[in-house]
Amino acid sequence: xxxxxxSPYPKLDRPILAIIGAVxxxxxxxFAYSDRQHDYKWYQxxxxxxxxxxxxxxxxxxxxSGIEQVWVPGLRRADRCTTCHxxxxxxxxxxxxxxxxxxxPEILATHPPERFGCTACHGGQGWAIDTDAAHGExxxxxxxxxxxxxxxxxxxxxxxxxxxQMNCNSxxxxxxxxxxxxMINLAKKVVDEKGCRACHVxxxxxxTIGPDLTAVGEKAPEQYEYGRLSGQQSAFAWHVAxxxxxxxxxxxxxxxxxxxxxxxxxxxxxxxxxxxxxEMSADFLAGVPRSDPQTPEERxxxxxxxxxxxAYFVQTGxxxxxxxxxxxxxxxxxxxxDLSTAVEDTQSRFGMTVDDxxxxxxxxxxxxxxxxxxxxxxxxxxxIEHLREAFAAHQQQKAANTASAPxxxxxxxx
Amino acid sequence: xxxxxxxxxxxxxxxxxxxxxxxxxxRPRSDRESGDAIVANFALHWFPSKVFKPSLDWNxxxxxxxxxxxxxxxxxxxxxxxxxxYVPSVERAYQSVKDIEYVxxxxxxxxxxxxxxxxxxVVAVVxxxxxxxxxxxxxxxxGQNQKREWNWVLGVLMLxxxxxxxxxxxxxxxxxxAFWAVTVGTNIASSVPFVGPEVRELMIGxxxxxxxxxIRFYVLHVIMLPxxxxxxxxxxxWRVRKDGGLARADAASVLDRPREEAPTPTKxxxxxxxxxxxxxxxxxxxxxxxxxxxxxxxxxxRRVLIVTLGTFALVSILASAIQSPLEExxxxxxxxxxAKAPWYFLWLQEIVTITTVRIGGFTIxxxxxxxxxxxxxxxTLMTLWPWLDRSPATLAGRWLPADRRTQNLVFLAIALxxxxxxxxxxxxxxxxxxxxxxxxxxxxxxxxI
Numbered sequence: 001x002x003x004x005x006x007s008p009y010p011k012l013d014r015p016i017l018a019i020i021g022a023v024x025x026x027x028x029x030x031f032a033y034s035d036r037q038h039d040y041k042w043y044q045x046x047x048x049x050x051x052x053x054x055x056x057x058x059x060x061x062x063x064x065s066g067i068e069q070v071w072v073p074g075l076r077r078a079d080r081c082t083t084c085h086x087x088x089x090x091x092x093x094x095x096x097x098x099x100x101x102x103x104x105p106e107i108l109a110t111h112p113p114e115r116f117g118c119t120a121c122h123g124g125q126g127w128a129i130d131t132d133a134a135h136g137e138x139x140x141x142x143x144x145x146x147x148x149x150x151x152x153x154x155x156x157x158x159x160x161x162x163x164x165q166m167n168c169n170s171x172x173x174x175x176x177x178x179x180x181x182x183m184i185n186l187a188k189k190v191v192d193e194k195g196c197r198a199c200h201v202x203x204x205x206x207x208t209i210g211p212d213l214t215a216v217g218e219k220a221p222e223q224y225e226y227g228r229l230s231g232q233q234s235a236f237a238w239h240v241a242x243x244x245x246x247x248x249x250x251x252x253x254x255x256x257x258x259x260x261x262x263x264x265x266x267x268x269x270x271x272x273x274x275x276x277x278x279e280m281s282a283d284f285l286a287g288v289p290r291s292d293p294q295t296p297e298e299r300x301x302x303x304x305x306x307x308x309x310x311a312y313f314v315q316t317g318x319x320x321x322x323x324x325x326x327x328x329x330x331x332x333x334x335x336x337x338d339l340s341t342a343v344e345d346t347q348s349r350f351g352m353t354v355d356d357x358x359x360x361x362x363x364x365x366x367x368x369x370x371x372x373x374x375x376x377x378x379x380x381x382x383x384i385e386h387l388r389e390a391f392a393a394h395q396q397q398k399a400a401n402t403a404s405a406p407x408x409x410x411x412x413x414x
Numbered sequence: 415x416x417x418x419x420x421x422x423x424x425x426x427x428x429x430x431x432x433x434x435x436x437x438x439x440x441r442p443r444s445d446r447e448s449g450d451a452i453v454a455n456f457a458l459h460w461f462p463s464k465v466f467k468p469s470l471d472w473n474x475x476x477x478x479x480x481x482x483x484x485x486x487x488x489x490x491x492x493x494x495x496x497x498x499x500y501v502p503s504v505e506r507a508y509q510s511v512k513d514i515e516y517v518x519x520x521x522x523x524x525x526x527x528x529x530x531x532x533x534x535x536v537v538a539v540v541x542x543x544x545x546x547x548x549x550x551x552x553x554x555x556x557g558q559n560q561k562r563e564w565n566w567v568l569g570v571l572m573l574x575x576x577x578x579x580x581x582x583x584x585x586x587x588x589x590x591x592a593f594w595a596v597t598v599g600t601n602i603a604s605s606v607p608f609v610g611p612e613v614r615e616l617m618i619g620x621x622x623x624x625x626x627x628x629i630r631f632y633v634l635h636v637i638m639l640p641x642x643x644x645x646x647x648x649x650x651x652w653r654v655r656k657d658g659g660l661a662r663a664d665a666a667s668v669l670d671r672p673r674e675e676a677p678t679p680t681k682x683x684x685x686x687x688x689x690x691x692x693x694x695x696x697x698x699x700x701x702x703x704x705x706x707x708x709x710x711x712x713x714x715x716r717r718v719l720i721v722t723l724g725t726f727a728l729v730s731i732l733a734s735a736i737q738s739p740l741e742e743x744x745x746x747x748x749x750x751x752x753a754k755a756p757w758y759f760l761w762l763q764e765i766v767t768i769t770t771v772r773i774g775g776f777t778i779x780x781x782x783x784x785x786x787x788x789x790x791x792x793x794t795l796m797t798l799w800p801w802l803d804r805s806p807a808t809l810a811g812r813w814l815p816a817d818r819r820t821q822n823l824v825f826l827a828i829a830l831x832x833x834x835x836x837x838x839x840x841x842x843x844x845x846x847x848x849x850x851x852x853x854x855x856x857x858x859x860x861x862x863i
Binding site: 013014017020021024027030031032067078127128129130133140141143144146150163220221222224236238 | 505509516523590713720723724726727730733734739740745748749750751858860862
């Protein structure tokens, strides 16, 4: 038989091939092993033990194992939180440590998890099944779990659990008050009291001096200017700092400093971030208002002012910020001074006559008169006339007041 | 059970290939058995039965072509399960990748294997090209009718296909990384004069990167480009055989002194390098000298196995160790800062930056020069180089010969510049494409909450 030509390589090649083969087997075992490693296995085993301890082995056998998920087609969410948080609908684990704690049942009665999922309210990453990724504490995930721990980070103090109210407001944004969402309610009250709508459009209504806030929560964190913000760089931190002192962050801002408390600023920041268009099928919104109209009282008050002696100031829009008490105009916001005494005021405030001021305004009014209430020279003259009328009325009332002070007092009593 | 052989004596020795065998011996007892394995087996039929010994050296070819092919195979194999799991729609793509990453059994690993193979394949193919250039392996040696220059052109074409395959795959996760890398890439294409915007529109199927882009890239990525690359790969290998194996064989066959006596006719299945009628009395004799060739089975097959399995093992280990990135869902309204092209195009992005000159308020955009002219020039020059290279044929298949010093140095210099620019683009460019030294920290990326 023919012999085979001697191979020049066998000595080294064979052991190399053997080593490569061994490495390949090792690599396969390694990745197969690492694919099987998950936190939830341990959590599920622990929960089964706890159930066995408290409720007996029979109940423990019913604890599901493996990956659990709530698929909410309407929200396009697959929430796998219940893989570890197995106890949420079990009774008897109200005081257990997380993730084995029972969810407060009141809110679940109206928001059943099988219809709403978990992340729609709590934030976090429903797709993930390992703790860090699921809680959204990883790079490139912008919806972290809105936990009390995160609230602590932001110095929310007593309200550290309130962050998730932002998500309540995705559906409840047009409600004036939502039971349980105290921080959001507070913020909505501040928005009303401070008259934010004087300058900002909110839910389609308001002034145009400031930016439209209807969808401000959608603004990406990268789109804020952090140059003057110290500490943590996030949209939330930016809003808190901005509410406390607008000009500290945006130097040429015309937004006044409202001297808000820290809690108010935090509540407003939460409200800002909650204002974003949420893709929501209609059945999720059953029972909540879909728009934000004026209340009948507000409407009636405005109608009265529109037809009264101060109608000019209402129609022109001055009343958004200014009351004109002498003509019975009451501003809902009262950001600016009462215009009854404007004729005197311009002298003391700006050192010029009301005519000069209206023709060449300074400060906030220069912005207002160039952007929101645009008047030409003729119209400005008309405005000055009305201001004088208001002042005349004011002086008359003042004279009458001093003359008939007791009579007025009697009036009030009656 | 043995099937009856019609019209033949079952025990008579038959020609190889008449009875195809599914497997072959790793320890053939004779040259005959070794040769039969090649002829009788489909998987091996593209190998020669005898290989010129120096062609198998580790330090000649570094087996980069084999590594590229192994990675291509791995990409196809790992891509198949992904085909079942990935949904090419702008609404579902990101979510399906998240599912692959988090809950599909071995999903993260399959995706990582696919991703790392793709990156490594770009590296391997480029290194293969560098090796072929530096050894002058695109040159025709001593064999007749060699057309190695055409195989070089095929190779350049395959490099382009590899890059485009990787680029189309980049978009599919539909995250910010994907969206903006493709935005940068296709914007460079739109700087072609006159037809630029039309070229971009053709690439992305509209004026914005949307569903039309995704499905276009998807079909290119999973059918058209792999199909084209597969066909070209087969053609590439066929040409290697027709050109007489590696250029190393040519170099070595003229190196050795021919035997004095006339060769005795021996039975061979193929003669490397001399298959096409090189004067047999002189050069064939050196090929036939004992110890110059080895049997492809098992010496070539074993080495192919070492390289292929070694590549698999390396990719598998890297896939287990390196997490595949998946950024935020694609958002056309938010530009991540910095928006970077895929790493193998970063040298172009860097050139675009450098050639963008601002004089006062007037800006000369470098996209045309850096994104179109320069790469176009490089590819054209590379394609035509076998015809421009006038060095003697005897230099084919030799590392860095003195007679090709200038062109090799120029080639290496260009490669080095590209490498430097790629490095700068990858590691030294921070937000707003600002230059940052490695010891300088980048500004922190703000979060929502």
